[in-house]
Amino acid sequence: MFEQLATPKGDPILSLIAEYRNDPRENKIDLGIGVYRNDAGITPVMQAVHDAEALLLANQTTKAYQGLTGDEAFNEEILKLVLTESQCKRAIALQTPGASGALRMIADLIAVTAPGSTVWISDPSYINHRPIMEKAGLTVKTYPYLNAETRLVNEPAMLATLESLGPKDVVLLHGCCHNPSGADISLDSWHRIAELATKNGFLPFIDIAYQGLGDSLEADAQGLQVLADAVEEMVISTSCSKNFGLYRDRTGAAIILSKNKQIASNARAKMCELSRGSYSMPPAHGAAIVHAILTSESLTKSWRDELDAMNRRVNGLRSALVKAFREKTQTERFDYFGQHKGMFSLTGLSDDIIAELKHNHGIYIVGGGRVNVAGLKESEIDTLVEAFIAAGA
Ligand code: LMR
Numbered sequence: 519m520f521e522q523l524a525t526p527k528g529d530p531i532l533s534l535i536a537e538y539r540n541d542p543r544e545n546k547i548d549l550g551i552g553v554y555r556n557d558a559g560i561t562p563v564m565q566a567v568h569d570a571e572a573l574l575l576a577n578q579t580t581k582a583y584q585g586l587t588g589d590e591a592f593n594e595e596i597l598k599l600v601l602t603e604s605q606c607k608r609a610i611a612l613q614t615p616g617a618s619g620a621l622r623m624i625a626d627l628i629a630v631t632a633p634g635s636t637v638w639i640s641d642p643s644y645i646n647h648r649p650i651m652e653k654a655g656l657t658v659k660t661y662p663y664l665n666a667e668t669r670l671v672n673e674p675a676m677l678a679t680l681e682s683l684g685p686k687d688v689v690l691l692h693g694c695c696h697n698p699s700g701a702d703i704s705l706d707s708w709h710r711i712a713e714l715a716t717k718n719g720f721l722p723f724i725d726i727a728y729q730g731l732g733d734s735l736e737a738d739a740q741g742l743q744v745l746a747d748a749v750e751e752m753v754i755s756t757s758c759s760k761n762f763g764l765y766r767d768r769t770g771a772a773i774i775l776s777k778n779k780q781i782a783s784n785a786r787a788k789m790c791e792l793s794r795g796s797y798s799m800p801p802a803h804g805a806a807i808v809h810a811i812l813t814s815e816s817l818t819k820s821w822r823d824e825l826d827a828m829n830r831r832v833n834g835l836r837s838a839l840v841k842a843f844r845e846k847t848q849t850e851r852f853d854y855f856g857q858h859k860g861m862f863s864l865t866g867l868s869d870d871i872i873a874e875l876k877h878n879h880g881i882y883i884v885g886g887g888r889v890n891v892a893g894l895k896e897s898e899i900d901t902l903v904e905a906f907i908a909a910g911a
Contacts, residue, residue, distance in 0.1 A: 546880035554892045566821035570810035586790035588613025592805035595812035609775040610782040613800045617727045617757035620772035625654035626792045637688045644697040669854035685719035693726030694738035695860020698888035708741035712748035727757040732859035769804030842903045861892040879905035
């Protein structure tokens with residue numbers, strides 16, 4: 519049966535993990551997959567997560583099934599993290615295996631509720647957006663996003679395309695810390711998108727996988743909340759991979775905001791029916807940790823403080839990159855590193871330069887030129903800048 523299958527190409531982000539691991543060079547630098555690392559190059563288990571796990575170990579009395587909706591206390595808490603108090607009253611969350619699970623459940627929900635819908639993703643967008651949407655049977659088109667010169671959002675072009683969309687369209691936006699570009703939508707444009715969604719009737723679909731890694735937990739959700747105030751219906755995928763550092767525990771949520779809680783609950787029940795036909799129930803561990811942290815004042819404080827410190831480190835690296843590039847090139851052409859938010863910056867480097875950086879300098883960057891700034895050590899900045907210039911960046 520399976521001999522007819524060709525060897526698949528492999529995911530461009532995930533295949534870099536193995537390539538990097540097998541590279542024997544000691545001074546290699548991994549700027550591939552989106553994980554935060556501290557200055558020792560380690561992706562730490564956050565202290566609040568350690569403490570919550572200790573509590574779980576001491577107090578957990580059963581591993582019996584939780585049911586299709588997962589941990590309901592987690593669902594409640596995650597809603598409060600993303601939406602305002604009044605928005606929570608007409609919204610509901612479903613625990614999912616990571617944000618990818620949420621993206622897929624929402625895509626499946628759209629496909630069964632409104633077949634023939636087109637999902638509009640930014641150009642460029644997260645590598646996995648298109649495959650997830652297409653595998654759910656949805657048509658995918660792109661709206662312009664990045665200004666290739668400034669490396670910032672081309673808001674007039676983006677808004678002009680959104681202006682032409684209507685009720686059969688779904689617009690997938692990154693809530694903050696755009697992946698892969700790092701270029702975020704201004705608050706003014708979020709207001710404009712809200713007006714367009716209300717006037718033209720397209721469904722906003724927000725992927726907020728990096729909340730807390732841009733400016734702060736609150737500021738990063740502001741754009742999304744502007745939209746949620748304006749529209750009757752909206753869908754959101756969110757992740758605890760980055761802001762809680764729970765990557766491998768696959769902890770995320772799909773959120774439905776609707777006219778009222780009952781309609782949102784019906785949509786969630788539909789997603790449960792769909793998940794029953796694939797992974798059935800989400801894994802418990804990560805959600806139990808998040809639940810324990812967000813329902814304890816002291817653990818919440820510890821978590822927020824550590825998240826803020828992570829944020830400061832990444833923003834410090836961004837400033838240091840700008841300074842080093844200015845000194846080395848006597849130009850401001852790399853200033854975009856300081857204007858971007860979150861873990862990534864899209865450099866727009868050519869495939870040849872990316873290959874040269876890997877082969878000659880042991881620097882691993884995702885195809886298309888996405889650099890994971892959050893994976894860099896302070897001590898690696900000069901090496902990186904020199905390698906970029908030597909490779910012709
Ligand atoms: C990334 O973009 O590097 C992460 O979101 C990891 C992933 O699942 O692709």
